[in-house]
Amino acid sequence: MVGTPVLFIAIPLLAAFLIPLLGMIWKELVRIVPGLVLTYLLILAINLLNHVLVHGPIVEVIAGWVPPIGINLVFSAFSGFLVTLMIFLGLLVWIYSYRFKRNVEYEPALKYFLMLMMLITGSVGIVLTGDIFNMFVFIEITSISAYGLTAFYKGRNSAEASFKYVMMGSIASTFLLLAIMIIYSQLGTLNMADIARKIHLMNPTLKIVSYIFFVTALGIEAEIFPLNGWAPDAYAEAPGPVGAAFAGIVVKAAVYAIIRYTYTIFDLSSSFSFLIIIGMITLIIAETAAIRQEKLKRMLAYSSIGQMGLVLVAFGFGTKEGVFAALFLMLNHAIIKSLLFFSGSYLVYNSTEKNIKEVNGMSKFLPVTSLLFAIGAFAIVGLPPFAGFWSKLSVLTAAADSNMILIMVLVLMVSVVELVYYLRVVNRIYFFKKEADTKPHKPTFNALFVMLVLGAIILLIGFYPDAVTGMLHKASASLMDKGQYIHNVLSLK
Amino acid sequence: MIYFILICILFLLMIGASVYAIIQKDLLYAVMATGIISLILSILYYLLQAPDVALTEAAIGVALTTIIFVITIRNTVRMEDESDKKEKFKSAVK
Amino acid sequence: MKKVLVILLLAVLGYYTAATFFDIGFGQPHFIKGLEPVKDIYLAQTVKTLKVSNAVTSIVVNFRGFDTLGEVTVLFLAVTVLGSVLYKKRHEVGERSVLFSASSIVTSGSKLLFPAIILLGAYVFIHGHLSPGGGFQGGVIIATGFLLMLLSYENYSVSHTALSVVESLAGITFAGVGLLGFLHGGTFLQNFLPTGVLNNLFSGGIIPIIYIAVGFKVGAELTGVIYTVLHEKGQSNG
Amino acid sequence: MDSTLFHYLDYAVYGTAILVMLIGFYGTMVKKSLLKIVISLSVIDSGLNLLIVTIGYYKGGTAPIFSPGFLKNFKDVSKMVDPIPQALVLTAIVIGFGVTAVALALVIRLYRHHGTLNIDEIKNLKW
Numbered sequence: 001m002v003g004t005p006v007l008f009i010a011i012p013l014l015a016a017f018l019i020p021l022l023g024m025i026w027k028e029l030v031r032i033v034p035g036l037v038l039t040y041l042l043i044l045a046i047n048l049l050n051h052v053l054v055h056g057p058i059v060e061v062i063a064g065w066v067p068p069i070g071i072n073l074v075f076s077a078f079s080g081f082l083v084t085l086m087i088f089l090g091l092l093v094w095i096y097s098y099r100f101k102r103n104v105e106y107e108p109a110l111k112y113f114l115m116l117m118m119l120i121t122g123s124v125g126i127v128l129t130g131d132i133f134n135m136f137v138f139i140e141i142t143s144i145s146a147y148g149l150t151a152f153y154k155g156r157n158s159a160e161a162s163f164k165y166v167m168m169g170s171i172a173s174t175f176l177l178l179a180i181m182i183i184y185s186q187l188g189t190l191n192m193a194d195i196a197r198k199i200h201l202m203n204p205t206l207k208i209v210s211y212i213f214f215v216t217a218l219g220i221e222a223e224i225f226p227l228n229g230w231a232p233d234a235y236a237e238a239p240g241p242v243g244a245a246f247a248g249i250v251v252k253a254a255v256y257a258i259i260r261y262t263y264t265i266f267d268l269s270s271s272f273s274f275l276i277i278i279g280m281i282t283l284i285i286a287e288t289a290a291i292r293q294e295k296l297k298r299m300l301a302y303s304s305i306g307q308m309g310l311v312l313v314a315f316g317f318g319t320k321e322g323v324f325a326a327l328f329l330m331l332n333h334a335i336i337k338s339l340l341f342f343s344g345s346y347l348v349y350n351s352t353e354k355n356i357k358e359v360n361g362m363s364k365f366l367p368v369t370s371l372l373f374a375i376g377a378f379a380i381v382g383l384p385p386f387a388g389f390w391s392k393l394s395v396l397t398a399a400a401d402s403n404m405i406l407i408m409v410l411v412l413m414v415s416v417v418e419l420v421y422y423l424r425v426v427n428r429i430y431f432f433k434k435e436a437d438t439k440p441h442k443p444t445f446n447a448l449f450v451m452l453v454l455g456a457i458i459l460l461i462g463f464y465p466d467a468v469t470g471m472l473h474k475a476s477a478s479l480m481d482k483g484q485y486i487h488n489v490l491s492l493k
Numbered sequence: 494m495i496y497f498i499l500i501c502i503l504f505l506l507m508i509g510a511s512v513y514a515i516i517q518k519d520l521l522y523a524v525m526a527t528g529i530i531s532l533i534l535s536i537l538y539y540l541l542q543a544p545d546v547a548l549t550e551a552a553i554g555v556a557l558t559t560i561i562f563v564i565t566i567r568n569t570v571r572m573e574d575e576s577d578k579k580e581k582f583k584s585a586v587k
Numbered sequence: 588m589k590k591v592l593v594i595l596l597l598a599v600l601g602y603y604t605a606a607t608f609f610d611i612g613f614g615q616p617h618f619i620k621g622l623e624p625v626k627d628i629y630l631a632q633t634v635k636t637l638k639v640s641n642a643v644t645s646i647v648v649n650f651r652g653f654d655t656l657g658e659v660t661v662l663f664l665a666v667t668v669l670g671s672v673l674y675k676k677r678h679e680v681g682e683r684s685v686l687f688s689a690s691s692i693v694t695s696g697s698k699l700l701f702p703a704i705i706l707l708g709a710y711v712f713i714h715g716h717l718s719p720g721g722g723f724q725g726g727v728i729i730a731t732g733f734l735l736m737l738l739s740y741e742n743y744s745v746s747h748t749a750l751s752v753v754e755s756l757a758g759i760t761f762a763g764v765g766l767l768g769f770l771h772g773g774t775f776l777q778n779f780l781p782t783g784v785l786n787n788l789f790s791g792g793i794i795p796i797i798y799i800a801v802g803f804k805v806g807a808e809l810t811g812v813i814y815t816v817l818h819e820k821g822q823s824n825g
Numbered sequence: 826m827d828s829t830l831f832h833y834l835d836y837a838v839y840g841t842a843i844l845v846m847l848i849g850f851y852g853t854m855v856k857k858s859l860l861k862i863v864i865s866l867s868v869i870d871s872g873l874n875l876l877i878v879t880i881g882y883y884k885g886g887t888a889p890i891f892s893p894g895f896l897k898n899f900k901d902v903s904k905m906v907d908p909i910p911q912a913l914v915l916t917a918i919v920i921g922f923g924v925t926a927v928a929l930a931l932v933i934r935l936y937r938h939h940g941t942l943n944i945d946e947i948k949n950l951k952w
Binding site: 144147151166167171177178180190 | 850853859866870873876877880909910916923924928934935947
Binding site: 593626634646668673786 | 838840844846847854880884889891892896903905907908911912915919922923926927929933
């Protein structure tokens with residue numbers, strides 16, 4: 001045993017409580033310590049993931065009470081894969097914003113790094129926990145830090161975007177609590193595995209009502225169609241790296257929660273086609289909205305919502321290939337969308353409006369950033385030889401395997417829309433004349449490093465997809481095996 | 494019987510206070526109404542055999558939430574429709 | 588028009604919620620028969636293993652202690668976010684808003700009441716495992732004590748550094764006691780102290796320690812919330 | 826006479842809680858003032874918390890505290906009300922307070938920027 005999963009929560013919390021004290025000693029520690037914590041957690045996550053891929057899932061008990069009495073954390077191949085991805089992205093966001101935040105004063109910097117670390121911890125907690133109420137607490141941790149990060153900059157309309165988010169988030173937590181209480185009032189337990197074992201005893205009406213409440217609540221966080229009014233504003237108004245953190249970390253955690261409820265806890269036969277329908281609606285509406293946007297970050301945000309819709313569609317197939325495709329999409333989306341947010345925020349660095357037309361002709365002034373943005377754009381559309389190609393291909397094959405030709409056609413058509421609006425931006429970067437009043441801003445060394453790492457990963461997965469597919473197959477197998485999950489959690493003594 | 498009437502009055506008061514909190518144009522009175530909701534809630538919690546929750550609700554709902562709302566109203570506007578912004582909290586109190 | 592639509596939507600929502608909860612029923616056992624609900628285990632173990640009188644305390648601090656750690660973090664984050672959202676450069680910090688000018692009766696009365704309120708708060712969280720109350724309730728009571736002083740004295744101020752030191756130390760105690768549970772091959776937040784005799788002040792192992800830390804932390808955090816909001820003197824047109 | 830009346834009272838608890846929640850939802854959706862929206866959110870929370878505590882209640886139950894008197898007289902754990910919803914509500918109340926504080930801070934900042942709290946006048950972003 002190399003470590004236990006509870007350290008993913010305990011160490012960042014300990015550090016968060018320590019950081020205000022350390023800041024009194026030396027102000028630079030406020031920036032350094034979160035990075036050290038994230039580095040340690042990344043090493044721990046990789047070690048544990050290697051252990052888990054060989055030996056099977058680790059179930060950690062808290063306070064010495066075995067499930068279903070106490071709270072437990074589950075580090076399986078599936079959750080471990082997501083945790084590793086999230087912490088890796090978190091570390092990159094930290095490196096990116098380490099110097100980016102140099103010009104900010106001490107106190108906002110302290111708060112920025114605290115909130116960023118708590119955002120990552122909350123999302124990791126959502127993925128690891130095996131208890132529905134505990135998940136609610138972690139969702140609240142994540143969303144409160146997200147409110148704060150959205151409203152971080154003073155000048156823009158950030159407070160408004162954040163207020164919208166607070167409103168939606170509060171309504172989400174209301175529905176979540178209602179759903180939790182309906183389940184508790186019937187089964188008398190809050191442990192996921194225990195609920196999954198007993199759920200067939202529940203009255204079907206109550207089951208459907210609580211499932212709908214769950215999906216409503218989590219859909220607000222996961223940007224599902226009628227509930228995603230907050231998302232484009234929050235992405236557009238938050239600082240650049242935070243947009244990457246939202247797309248790569250928070251949304252992933254929320255999607256994980258929906259999937260965990262659908263696959264493991266509720267055994268509703270109609271829920272899979274429900275996922276396909278809401279995913280498809282989200283995909284189509286978001287991509288058609290993205291093509292009408294005039295601001296770069298809003299366009300990226302709508303594209304991110306669309307990708308989440310596609311992930312839900314892939315999960316909705318309910319087959320092994322579908323789950324594999326969805327996980328591959330999640331991995332690619334996290335990496336590519338972060339790269340797009342990182343490089344895009346440098347392309348429009350000095351403008352106040354962040355309009356798309358301000359990227360005109362940037363390739364002459366920021367050659368590397370422009371190239372990386374173009375790579376990201378082509379990758380997310382799914383052009384070979386980039387990473388996005390393989391994930392989109394696997395979605396299409398999964399759809400073909402399930403005999404869903406209509407879905408296949410729709411996904412291809414939406415991809416064309418996607419290609420149009422990304423090509424429009426890339427075209428402006430390379431072949432338009434620079435606007436007179438835009439001032440390009442050279443990326444810092446850290447930012448450039450982060451972008452290059454992400455670009456290298458995109459190319460690596462693009463040319464050699466086998467590097468990740470083995471792990472993804474194991475992760476999807478661990479998600480599909482519901483009986484094994486219940487057995488692993490409840491057989492502890 | 495008297496017990497029954499008492500509880501019914503509590504319920505009606507609570508619904509009345511929440512309606513009042515939503516429709517009242519004067520935000521200060523609306524906040525006071527939420528304070529009354531919390532007060533009734535803490536009595537109900539006590540009747541429902543939850544003394545811990547009653548204590549928490551009495552301290553957080555009645556005291557802290559109300560005072561934060563009042564400070565916010567003091568720093569912003571008092572009237573919901575804001576037709577005359579001049580009339581602020583302070584002048585109304587005096 | 589919008590109002591009618593909203594009312595219709597809410598009517599549907601209300602109908603289904605009400606139907607669900609009337610189905611569950613009020614005041615009688617509602618768990619599906621044949622299952623053993625966790626609450627029975629909790630109630631039995633509270634007396635047998637933990638030797639704590641207040642079952643809510645034992646659940647909040649021990650069985651579901653991880654939730655409480657998260658909850659304390661939520662409050663900590665709320666203070667952080669509040670400071671970040673309302674941050675102003677130092678020379679721009681306004682005066683404290685004064686809700687009313689207090690008369691001498693109010694000032695001397697609150698001076699008299701303040702120690703009593705703090706004492707009550709401390710009593711509530713020290714006896715959290717024996718009687719109703721605990722860290723949250725005690726912490727909130729202490730915060731209301733500071734609120735009283737802040738309202739009645741225009742120049743009363745709480746040291747921001749002291750607040751954050753108390754908050755950090757209490758948080759470290761909570762997480763540290765949790766990590767100490769790994770001693771003797773235990774798990775996070777596991778009890779490692781002798782549990783004593785039921786209904787004694789010194790009983791329950793680590794539960795009183797954690798609840799006292801929570802009390803300090805919640806008190807400091809809520810005082811910080813009030814203090815930050817109170818120092819936000821609004822300009823009429825910013 | 827009494828027993829039938831008390832039977833209606835059973836439904837009245839849930840009815841009140843759900844009605845309060847719905848009134849709060851109505852406020853969040855219809856009202857134009859930002860502060861009114863925050864007030865409505867806290868009204869929703871009140872209704873929800875009452876609902877949750879009510880689930881844990883058993884008729885004729887005692888508070889879940891093993892006081893010396895309880896240990897001497899009853900000794901029957903099944904006479905106690907369910908402590909878990911109470912513990913959950915404790916958490917929910919504190920979290921709700923944190924969210925309310927954050928929302929109010931945002932309200933103050935919006936007022937600082939725009940000089941008004943009316944949603945229609947602040948609308949720089951598409952709602």
